[in-house]
Amino acid sequence: MSRVVKIGDLEVGGGNPVRIKGMLKTPTTKRESLVKEAMRLWEEGAEAIRVAVKEKKDVEVAKFLKKYVKVPLVADIHFHYKLGLLVAEAGFDALRLNPLNIYKKKEVVETIRAAKKSNLSIRIGVNSGGFKREFASEEALAKKMVETVEEYLKIFEKENFFDIIISLKSSDVLTTIKANQIFRKKFDYPLHIGVTATGPFLQGVVKSSLAAGVLLSAGVGDVIRVSLTTPSFWEIKIARFIVQFMKKRRFFSEIISCPLCSRSEVNLIRRVNEFQRVVDKLEKEGCSLPAKIAIMGCVVNGPGEAYQADIGVAFGKGKAAIFKKGKILGYTNEENLIEDLIRYFNN
Ligand code: SF4
Numbered sequence: 001m002s003r004v005v006k007i008g009d010l011e012v013g014g015g016n017p018v019r020i021k022g023m024l025k026t027p028t029t030k031r032e033s034l035v036k037e038a039m040r041l042w043e044e045g046a047e048a049i050r051v052a053v054k055e056k057k058d059v060e061v062a063k064f065l066k067k068y069v070k071v072p073l074v075a076d077i078h079f080h081y082k083l084g085l086l087v088a089e090a091g092f093d094a095l096r097l098n099p100l101n102i103y104k105k106k107e108v109v110e111t112i113r114a115a116k117k118s119n120l121s122i123r124i125g126v127n128s129g130g131f132k133r134e135f136a137s138e139e140a141l142a143k144k145m146v147e148t149v150e151e152y153l154k155i156f157e158k159e160n161f162f163d164i165i166i167s168l169k170s171s172d173v174l175t176t177i178k179a180n181q182i183f184r185k186k187f188d189y190p191l192h193i194g195v196t197a198t199g200p201f202l203q204g205v206v207k208s209s210l211a212a213g214v215l216l217s218a219g220v221g222d223v224i225r226v227s228l229t230t231p232s233f234w235e236i237k238i239a240r241f242i243v244q245f246m247k248k249r250r251f252f253s254e255i256i257s258c259p260l261c262s263r264s265e266v267n268l269i270r271r272v273n274e275f276q277r278v279v280d281k282l283e284k285e286g287c288s289l290p291a292k293i294a295i296m297g298c299v300v301n302g303p304g305e306a307y308q309a310d311i312g313v314a315f316g317k318g319k320a321a322i323f324k325k326g327k328i329l330g331y332t333n334e335e336n337l338i339e340d341l342i343r344y345f346n347n
Contacts, residue, residue: 008072008093013190022046264297
């Protein structure tokens, strides 16, 4: 099991739930939009938020954002270690350092000491894009990423600094998986997992799900940040899906619906989308909903899925049977589906 490291008050690793991390994409100068984005991330379920600190004036943003969102903030520092020193006293909860662009021992030591003094943890994050050369295989690149972290860690451990989280990311799924697997065999620092630079939305979702799915299924991964070329709230939504579907946490009611084929006589796509919107609204209002709700297009797999869900509906000719915990409670039709299902939630 990984050790526990804190980002502010948030415990990561050591059997704590897999944490969901977000990242702000709005320039720090656009304060109003920045707050809106941060609040949206928080509402969606981000438990820590990363902020890019490119220059001196970005450092002030932590105190400003903390008036609005109650989540720990992580300053992402590249190239200029002195920003790390400023950040340590500016209200941030953690730092992210990149060994490929802040590597001079004296500078790293100074940053570690500043973080220690202000009780900040540090994420050491290596992205494969930082190596400006080709590698013979995914494995060779993954090994190089881990070696880079290992060398960097020596400086931290010599300073008796262990509040460290590690990330090893590539835009390639297999490299990301391999690097994290190699690292986990050697060290117990918590791992922040995710694929980087994933490409367009659907590719990004699939790459992120594959890498995080493989890692989480083997118990590797303490915090997840999904990286997508989209507005940032999508990254939180997808991260929560991954974590829930890997059975690491439960955030929402899962709707099980069949793919629909020519056997079905119901407009299932429309009804499932409508139902999802209602479920989202009820969850936002704090209603307690069944863990699994099945909506199936016909009697082939319908009764089975509906039977196994907490509540389910299986369409037949002109009507649909509503099941709860394996028993038929009653019947409905396409038009009354949502109303009837919700009525039976609490019966
Ligand atoms: S449950 Fe029925 S309608 Fe849905 S995909 Fe299977 S056979 Fe087709």
